[in-house]
Amino acid sequence: MATLLTNIAELTTNVALHGDGPGDRTGTLTDAAVLIEGERIAWAGAAADAPAAEEVIDAGGRAVIPGFVDSHSHLVFGGERAAEFEARMAGQKYAAGGIRSTVAATRAATEDELRARLRGFLDEMLAQGTTTVEIKSGYGLSVVDEERLVRLAAEVTPEVTFLGAHVVPAEYAERSDEYVDLVTGPMLDACAPHAKWIDVFCETGAFTVAQSRRVLEAGIARGLAPRVHASQLGPGDGVRLAVELGAASIDHGTYLTDADVGALAGSDTVLTLLPGVEFSTRQPYPDARRLIDAGVTVALACDTNPGSSFTSSMPFCIAVAVRDMGMTPGEAVWAATAGGAKALRRDDVGVIAPGARADLVLLDAPTRIHLAYRPGVPLVRQVWKDGDPVG
Numbered sequence: 578m579a580t581l582l583t584n585i586a587e588l589t590t591n592v593a594l595h596g597d598g599p600g601d602r603t604g605t606l607t608d609a610a611v612l613i614e615g616e617r618i619a620w621a622g623a624a625a626d627a628p629a630a631e632e633v634i635d636a637g638g639r640a641v642i643p644g645f646v647d648s649h650s651h652l653v654f655g656g657e658r659a660a661e662f663e664a665r666m667a668g669q670k671y672a673a674g675g676i677r678s679t680v681a682a683t684r685a686a687t688e689d690e691l692r693a694r695l696r697g698f699l700d701e702m703l704a705q706g707t708t709t710v711e712i713k714s715g716y717g718l719s720v721v722d723e724e725r726l727v728r729l730a731a732e733v734t735p736e737v738t739f740l741g742a743h744v745v746p747a748e749y750a751e752r753s754d755e756y757v758d759l760v761t762g763p764m765l766d767a768c769a770p771h772a773k774w775i776d777v778f779c780e781t782g783a784f785t786v787a788q789s790r791r792v793l794e795a796g797i798a799r800g801l802a803p804r805v806h807a808s809q810l811g812p813g814d815g816v817r818l819a820v821e822l823g824a825a826s827i828d829h830g831t832y833l834t835d836a837d838v839g840a841l842a843g844s845d846t847v848l849t850l851l852p853g854v855e856f857s858t859r860q861p862y863p864d865a866r867r868l869i870d871a872g873v874t875v876a877l878a879c880d881t882n883p884g885s886s887f888t889s890s891m892p893f894c895i896a897v898a899v900r901d902m903g904m905t906p907g908e909a910v911w912a913a914t915a916g917g918a919k920a921l922r923r924d925d926v927g928v929i930a931p932g933a934r935a936d937l938v939l940l941d942a943p944t945r946i947h948l949a950y951r952p953g954v955p956l957v958r959q960v961w962k963d964g965d966p967v968g
């Protein structure tokens with residue numbers, strides 16, 4: 578059945594239009610309509626030119642954007658770390674070592690508990706407009722525990738990332754190279770069949786550049802595509818490695834050097850910024866303005882995890898990116914939709930164009946600007962995923 582969504586005051590298509598200003602990739606239409614046929618978008622354009630359809634939905638002069646593409650999350654874990662957050666807000670520093678406490682809680686959880694939790698997060702995200710989500714492992718850190726996490730993630734998304742190299746687990750303390758042997762050997766064997774991506778936390782306190790290269794190259798040899806956590810806690814060589822290996826994305830980038838920015842600008846590697854992390858760890862926000870002006874492709878994602886960023890709200894991340902990272906509302910919405918799609922090397926999501934998946938968000942506002950202008954207000958009025966209304 579065909580459904581026409583019409584009377585859209587502002588439609589963000591992310592398909593660059595003739596006449597868009599310099600740098601505007603949002604492809605914005607006013608007085609617009611979208612035709613949905615089955616799981617796909619069949620047509621988008623001026624409401625006055627809309628084709629006939631069996632069902633017509635009046636958007637009531639509101640804004641429509643593509644469903645959010647959240648290209649970085651860690652949704653399969655046990656326990657929480659609220660006390661750690663409270664201590665941080667009282668002045669304690671964030672350290673990657675906190676990951677180990679979630680590893681213990683995750684290993685102790687049953688598969689049913691992890692699955693129920695994961696599905697709860699996905700429902701929470703969908704209600705906030707996220708229609709595509711990438712999910713990483715990384716709180717198992719043993720062959721059986723990592724396999725369990727990627728397998729559970731694969732039940733709910735094709736965007737599964739094997740992050741066995743998240744940190745070195747306590748039982749391998751002082752033997753990090755041996756742990757890398759495990760990750761690139763039996764753990765990869767067990768996890769690769771469930772995953773699309775290979776990731777590594779390339780950072781002081783996690784894995785060195787040489788170790789990260791081993792992890793990524795082993796994953797690539799098994800058909801996984803690389804993405805990298807880097808420059809979260811300080812500057813390092815992770816960006817250079819990611820660009821050299823043709824990673825789809827380098828994520829965090831809180832501390833980027835001019836050389837990093839130059840390397841990213843001349844590459845196909847997306848920089849995925851995670852405003853929830855700087856918010857929740859009290860680190861300085863990266864200057865997205867500097868990055869976009871230099872020609873870097875920027876995505877925004879939540880990095881939902883119990884340690885560094887326990888938000889699942891893309892509208893929240895957009896508001897912070899606009900308020901504190903120098904992005905315009907249009908750039909932030911692009912980064913949270915088309916940018917996320919690029920970070921996952923997908924062209925069927927993040928855009929409203931014929932042939933794309935019918936993943937749409939109707940906002941309770943006349944423009945997308947309101948996502949940053951009215952922070953904290955639930956503005957997601959209706960979500961469609963694969964053409965079906967959600968909720």
Ligand code: NIG
Pocket residue numbers: 673675676679778806809854880882883884885886
């Ligand atoms: O993406 N950077 C490493 N990993 C997570 C943090 C996980 C945690 O603190 O539990 C991140 O921020």
Ligand code: FE
Pocket residue numbers: 649650651806880
């Ligand atoms: Fe992360």
